[in-house]
Amino acid sequence: MVLEQYIQRVEEKLQLLVKRLHQVQSENTLLKDEINQQQQTLQQQQLAIQAMEDKLHLSRIAATAHGGATATEDAAFKKEIRNKINEYIKEIDRCIALLNG
Known part of the structure; x- marks a missing residue:
């Protein structure tokens, strides 16, 4: 009789462990999904930033171009434009290399 009770307690504990395992696995899945969503949100926010x-930079260049810039600002503006043109x-x-390759 004692052995049967011991086996029954072991089975109950095993069932509780299995149940807890399923809970932890479900929670883990939810947390992974949440991490993925937050990473996507972060990536979108970084792209928006x-x-x-870029828009702020271009607006500063445009403001300098339209305003009465001093000699120093004018030189900085020319350098900025030159760098931007070189980037383009x-x-x-x-792009041409990719098209030809």
Whole structure:
């Protein structure tokens, strides 16, 4: 009789462990999904920030171009424009290389 009770308690504990395992696995799945969603949100926010920084940068260039800039601002503006044009040229060259390759 004692052995049967012991076996029954072991089975009950085993069932509780299996139940807890399923709960933990479900929680783990939910947490992984949440992490994926937060990573996607973070990536979208980083893209939005980059786009806004680009717009801000271009608006500063445009403001300098339209305003009465001092000699120092004018030189900085010219350097900025030159750098931007060089970036565009490099990007165009890469695209041409991809098209030819």
